[in-house]
Each structure stands twice: as structure tokens, then as C-alpha cells.
Amino acid sequence: MMNPKDLNKMKKLEKKLKNKKQQKYIRRRKNIEGEKLGKPKLPNSPFMMFLELLKIPELSRKEFSLEAGRRWQSLPEDEKKVFLEKARKERDQYERELTEWEAKMAKEGRYDLLRSKQKIMYKLFLPRHQDQQT
Numbered sequence: 787m788m789n790p791k792d793l794n795k796m797k798k799l800e801k802k803l804k805n806k807k808q809q810k811y812i813r814r815r816k817n818i819e820g821e822k823l824g825k826p827k828l829p830n831s832p833f834m835m836f837l838e839l840l841k842i843p844e845l846s847r848k849e850f851s852l853e854a855g856r857r858w859q860s861l862p863e864d865e866k867k868v869f870l871e872k873a874r875k876e877r878d879q880y881e882r883e884l885t886e887w888e889a890k891m892a893k894e895g896r897y898d899l900l901r902s903k904q905k906i907m908y909k910l911f912l913p914r915h916q917d918q919q920t
Contacts (some may be wrong), residue, residue, distance in 0.1 A: 818901055823891070826883040832869035833858055871895035 830838070836858055842850055858866075888904045891897075897905050 816899060816904070823887075823896075823899070825899070826880055827889055829873065829880050832866065832873040835869045835872060 837854055840854055840857065842853055845853060885904075888900050891899050892904070
């Protein structure tokens with residue numbers, strides 16, 4: 787038999803779990819909605835770009851991951867620099883595209899799809915900007 791204190795703890799844990807599940811569902815729904823509305827995709831990291839070029843046949847997934855990590859660590863800096871530079875360029879392009887997309891979503895009133903900092907910025911400055919134009 788559970789005492790009231792344990793029962794209360796259990797109820798709190800159940801509520802916390804329910805909230806986590808709801809947050810996960812909401813986050814997933816927003817991701818799907820963002821994809822449908824043309825949200826730019828996050829670019830690959832330098833290591834992922836390296837992996838795309840790496841071909842090691844006859845290895846299990848675990849062995850492949852270990853070998854790929856070893857090869858990346860032993861890669862000379864000048865060769866790594868190529869991947870790092872490409873990733874930086876793709877990241878810059880992604881940031882520009884994402885900012886444009888978020889501005890479009892803000893104009894449509896879809897603040898729920900914006901990153902937290904952008905939500906604040908667009909809610910504060912967009913209405914003032916629209917008032918000045920009219």
C-alpha cells in the first residue's frame with residue numbers, strides 16, 4: 787500500500803511525463819508544418835560531409851563509425867579545412883534563407899513557427915514597421 791506522500795510523487799512524475807510527451811508532439815508537429823511551408827533544412831556538419839565521401843565496404847555500422855572517427859581525427863588540418871569552409875558557407879546560406887523564411891512567416895502571423903529570439907524581434911518591430919509604411 788502506498789502512503790499519500792508516495793502517491794503524490796507518482797502523480798507529479800506522471801504529470802511531468804505527460805507534459806514531455808505533449809511537448810515532443812508539438813515540436814514534431816511544428817517541424818512537419820515547417821517542412822510543408824518550405825523551411826530551409828539545416829546543413830551538414832563538416833564531419834557529415836566527410837562521411838558522405840567516405841566509402842569503407844564490408845564493415846558493420848559500429849565498425850564504420852569507429853573507423854570514420856579515426857580517419858577524421860587523423861585527417862591533416864589542410865584537408866579538414868576544405869570541409870570546414872564548405873560547412874561554413876552552407877551554414878551562412880542557411881542562416882540567410884532561414885531569416886527570410888521567418889520574416890515571411892511573421893508577416894503571415896505564424897509566430898508559432900519562429901525561433902524564440904525571432905518571435906520576440908518580429909512581435910516588437912514588425913507592427914511598428916507596418917504602421918510607418920501606411
